[in-house]
Amino acid sequence: MTTPYGAATSTVIRSDPKIQVHNFIGLKASHSLAFNKNSAPFLLRKSRPPVIRAVSTPTKTDTATETKRSKVEIIKEGSNYIRYPLNEELLTDAPNINEAATQLIKFHGSYQQYNRDERGARSYSFMLRTKNPCGKVSNELYLTMDDLADQFGIGTLRLTTRQTFQLHGVLKKDLKTVMSSIIRSMGSTLGACGDLNRNVLAPAAPIARKDYLFAQETAENIAALLTPQSGFYYDMWVDGEKILTAEPPEVVKARNDNSHGTNFPDSPELIYGTQFLPRKFKIAVTVPGDNSVDVLTNDIGVVVVSDENGEPQGFNIYVGGGMGRTHRLETTFPRLAEPLGYVPKDDILYAVKAIVVTQRENGRRDDRKYSRMKYLISSWGIEKFRSVVEQYYGKKFEPFRELPEWEFKSYLGWHEQGDGNLYCGLHVDNGRIGGEMKKTLREVIEKYNLNVRITPNQNLILCNIRSAWKRNITTALAQAGLLLPRYVDPLNITAMACPAFPLCPLAITEAERGIPGILKRVRAVLEKVGLKYNESVVIRVTGCPNGCARPYMAELGLVGDGPNSYQIWLGGRPNQTQLARSFMDKVKVQDLENVLEPLFYNWKRKRQSKESFGDFTTRMGFDKLKELVEKWEGPVVGPSRYNLKLFADRETYEAMDELAKLQNKNAHQLAIEVIRNFVAAQQNGKSE
Structure with missing residues (x-):
């Protein structure tokens, strides 16, 4: 059993000034440390910014020079691993927090917001986003989130495109209560936002098949590997309490391994250092053919490769996807991930870590518009990127394995899990759960003690349903508007x-x-x-x-x-x-x-x-x-047998168009009307 943030607990950090000083890698003599009223160290800045050393590989010769950095980079550096000044801002009576704290609270899984429909003084609140690898949500956590939405939010839950919950409308004074409730229900918001690895996607369907189970296990292990270890999250929200969690030994081993210069060995953040990553980082894991996770839109896409007996053997890896861009700035763009190579299954954590470190070391930190890994790969090209990653990985990537065509899978409706139970995928418009739907979902989930999963398409899956429950559950859901997919418009x-x-x-x-x-x-x-x-x-x-x-x-x-x-x-x-x-x-x-x-x-x-x-x-x-x-003037209508060319010349068209405007029509509509009247008159004449 280990703590989710390693050996450097909050107690040690607060009681040992040497560790506090050491945490500020790269401080110049022109800086000093002070302590706030909570005993957390912070920088007393002088005019010149310190040199960043936390973004250079520790084993390299120290040749760092001062370079331009974004404001967020400076905030991260002086934060004592994402603590200061957020810890002080949370204690004030103001309904909001300052700019630096606004940047830091993202690492804790929250964004500061205000109601833009209201005029006058801003009405501040906070959005909280959970971290749910594979979209897995326990029964206890679902019921907790449902309660928190009513007690401290706006009465609704939102399912996100990264398989998480978003809880809107939480007031600053209630943040600690809400956060601690989530943590004590075995949930987390740590790293759901901020410059680090976000929620790791995987197919949400609880299919009892080796490749699906292995994909979900791998996603959970990658999420654990890249979870921050310095304890800032638990210091802030549960007063440094050690929340025990069992980590697979292969995760601990991969995180601690520094045989290729990936780690900061004296830092409580072995992988992230003091600066964390240049921007957010997204990973998805799936099986061949199943693109329910939009795998090519991620920084890293991982695909399970199995042998002819269905036994997982390794992984194909894609890199460099990302969606964000800026309007009318052509140097920013969405990008699809491209093949990097294949790795044996026991190497996946080391390969992912090597890719993350390559981005940590080389991603831009001066302009956040260009800080995602897709821009690094676009600048370098895939061959150079692969070569650098291989130095941190310590091996050559094997050739990419052939894959079948991708298919989008929604997993809506009733399906066999493969273990004797059923699962039911529910379409939720825009992922927003509220009103009668929210009430009924809670009743069903609570009554049958169901676990749930969130899909990357903002839908919900109820898991482990006995066949005998199917009819009653279907009836209850339908009465709340949660219909079987055949009754939902395919567009929706x-x-x-x-x-x-x-x-x-x-x-x-x-x-x-x-x-x-x-x-x-x-x-x-x-x-x-x-x-x-x-x-x-x-x-x-x-x-x-x-x-x-x-x-x-x-x-x-x-x-x-x-x-x-x-x-x-x-x-x-x-x-x-x-x-x-x-x-x-x-x-x-x-x-x-x-x-x-x-x-x-x-x-x-x-x-x-x-x-x-x-x-x-x-x-x-x-x-x-x-x-x-x-040139559109409306669809061609009327009897096709006439096959008329309506306008022989431009003058006729313009004259008809002027006349049509007087009747709030266009030339085509008026011409068709004239033809119809003519045809009707002809037919009436014949009938007489």
Whole structure:
């Protein structure tokens, strides 16, 4: 049994000044240490910033020079491993915390927010995000989160695209109560935000198959390997209490191994050092063919490779995915991960650690827009990146193993687990659990003592259900609006949106609150142009370009780029293996039909056999699609046997267009009306 933060507990840190001084690797003589009222050390700064030494491999010759660093890097350095000044700010009576503490509380799994719908004085609150590798949530933790949402939040829970909960609306004065409740229910928010490894994804389905179980075990081990060890989280929220957790010996061994210069041997953060990573870091683990995790959007994608008997043998590794970008700054971009190589199964923790350390050492720390690992790989190229990683790994990567085609799996509805029990995947619009749905879910989960899992598509899976319970559970869920997938519009099943307004400070326009209306309008357009109800398009909406709902992988992505307007992205695939591209900017929400109607109409008429909307837009090319949108005058209707060319010359068209405007129509609509009247008159004449 070990503590989740190693031997350097809060008690040692507070009682040994030598360790406190040592923690500030790289202090110059022009700096000194002081102690706040909680006995946590902090920097008394003079004019010149200290040299960073925590981001240089410890075994290298000390040739560090002063370089430009972002403000966040300086805050991290002076924080005593993510403690100061957050520890002091939490004790004040103010409803908010200062800028430095706002950056640090992210490492603890929280963002400071305010209600942007309200005018006047800001109404501050905090969003808490949990850390749930594989999306696993115990019965106890689910019930705790449900209670906390009512007692301290806004009465709802939100399921995220990284298989976690978000709890909105927590007041500063209640933070410690809420955090400690989560911790004591065997949950955590540690590292759910901030410049370190985030929640590790894996297929959420509780399938009793060797490769799925091994993928989930690997995800949990990677999460444990990259969990901070210096104790700042537990110092802050449970007064330094040692929360005991059993770590597999292979995790401890891999973390402590420094045979290739990966560690800071005298630091309580062996992997992260004082500076942690340049930016957030995302990892997903899956099995061949199952792309429920959007594997190519992660910094590291890990795929189990099994032999012909289904026994896991090793892993293919992808690197360099990421969604975030900045509008109209072409040097920022979404990127798909690319193959790095194959490693035997016993080496995966060492390989992941080597990749993380390569990013720690070489990722940019001067400009956070370019700090993700995707920019490092884009700058270096995959060959150089692989070569550097291999130095920390201590081996050459083996050739990438062949994989089958990827497929998106939702896991909705009832399924056999393979162990005699059932699981039930529930579609939750935008991941928001509230009202009658929240009440009924709690009753079912509590009554049958169910564990649950959160999917990367913001849905929920109820696990370990006995066959005898199926009918009663189905009835109860249906009465709360949690329907079987055949009763849910296919558009809704694959759609996602980020929270955006009113609480996200980065939101430019609506996403979660806007997507229900957008999906209804899209369905109406599909019906108008003659597409069947089972026709669907992967739609994702975000309120800003950061890409939290992964819109750049959608067949139709709407990315907020102004008040009530979106940038439209086209060209992703239903199996999440191709990047979309920017098609149009600044499309007002009320004008979406003007763009979507001609696109869907031409998809119906010109697509190849079973061609998805995303593949159709890619094949047609954006120049042609823009021409179709610009010249669109509505779908051709009326008796096809007449096959009329409506306008023989431009003058006729312009004259008809002027006349049509007086009737709030366009030229095409008016011409069709004239033809219909003419045909009707002819038919009436014949009948007389």
